[in-house]
Amino acid sequence: MTKKTHQQQLAARKAKRQAEREIERRRQRRNLGITVTAIAAVVVVLVGVFVLFGVGGDDKPAASSSAPPENKPASIPTAMAPAPKRATPLASEVNCTYKKSTEPAAKKVNAPADGKIKASGTSKVSLNTSVGDLQLTLDSALAPCTVKSFLSLVGQKYFDNTKCHRLTVGEGLQVLQCGDPSGTGSGGPGYSFADEVYPTLQYGRGILAMANSGANTNGSQFFIVYGDASGLTPQYTAFGTIDEPSVKLIDKVAEAGVTPQNGPQDGTPITPVDIKTASAAA
Structure with missing residues (x-):
C-alpha cells in the first residue's frame, strides 16, 4: 500500500467518523426537542389540573372552605326594603x-x-x-x-x-x-x-x-x-x-x-x- 493510499483511507475513516458524530448529534437534538416539548405539555396539563381541581399545597378550594352548611343562609341582604304602599289607595x-x-x-x-x-x-x-x-x-x-x-x-x-x-x-x-x-x-x-x-x-x-x-x-x-x-x-x-x-x-x-x-x-x-x-x- 502506498503512502498516498494510506492517507486517503485515514481521511475517509475520519470523514466517516465525523459524519456519524453529526448524525448522532442531530439525533440527540431531535430527542431533546421532543423531550422539552413533552415536558412543556405536561407542565401545561399540570397547571390546568392545579387550576381546575386545586391540587397540591395546603390551600383548599374556595367552595369547600367558605361555603356555609346547607341549613344556614349563604348570605343575608342588609338593606331594608321600603315600606309597601298601594299604587291606588283603598276607599276611606x-x-x-x-x-x-x-x-x-x-x-x-x-x-x-x-x-x-x-x-x-x-x-x-x-x-x-x-x-x-x-x-x-x-x-x-x-x-x-x-x-x-x-x-x-x-x-x-x-x-x-x-x-x-x-x-x-x-x-x-x-x-x-x-x-x-x-x-x-x-x-x-x-x-x-x-x-x-x-x-x-x-x-x-x-x-x-x-x-x-x-x-x-x-x-x-x-x-x-x-x-x-x-x-x-x-x-x-x-x-x-x-x-x-x-x-x-x-x-x-x-x-x-x-x-x-x-x-x-x-x-x-x-x-x-x-x-x-x-x-x-x-
Whole structure:
C-alpha cells in the first residue's frame, strides 16, 4: 500500500467518523426537542389540573372552605326594603268579613266583628320573645281587615306563649313564620278572611305578611321577611313592617340555621323564637 493510499483511507475513516458524530448529534437534538416539548405539555396539563381541581399545597378550594352548611343562609341582604304602599289607595272605609273555618281553633279565640273599618292609620305591636323584643308597625292603608284581625288576636293574648315554628334560609325565601299556637304549621284561629293584595306588591327585608294555604285563607299565621324574598309572588297580604334592630335579632336566629323538615333549608329554627307576650301600644 502506498503512502498516498494510506492517507486517503485515514481521511475517509475520519470523514466517516465525523459524519456519524453529526448524525448522532442531530439525533440527540431531535430527542431533546421532543423531550422539552413533552415536558412543556405536561407542565401545561399540570397547571390546568392545579387550576381546575386545586391540587397540591395546603390551600383548599374556595367552595369547600367558605361555603356555609346547607341549613344556614349563604348570605343575608342588609338593606331594608321600603315600606309597601298601594299604587291606588283603598276607599276611606272597607268592609271586612271573617268566616268560621271548618277546622277548630288552635287556641280558643273570638273572631272580630264583621263590618266597615277605616283604611288608614298605623298601629304599634311589640312581640316580647326569647331572642328579644320585635317591634312591628301595622298599616291599615295596606290591609285594614288583616290589621283588625291581628290586633284582635293580640288583645285576646292568642300569640302569648307560642313558638315561631318555621324558618327558611334558602336563596329567594328567607322568612321567619309564627302565629300557630299548635306549633305544627297547620293551626289557626278558627276563622278566615280574604286576601288584601295588589299586583305591584313586593316583599323584602323588614316586611310583615300573612301566611296562607291558598287564596283567601288568612288566619293567624304570619311571616317576617328578614332577607331575600325574590321568590315570592304577590299572593301574601303585606300588612306592615318590622324595624331594623328587630330584623337583626332574626338575622342571628337565621345564622344559627334550621333543623330541616321541608328540605335542607326549611324547618324549625335551631335557636328557638318563643313569643312570650304580644302587646299593642295604647
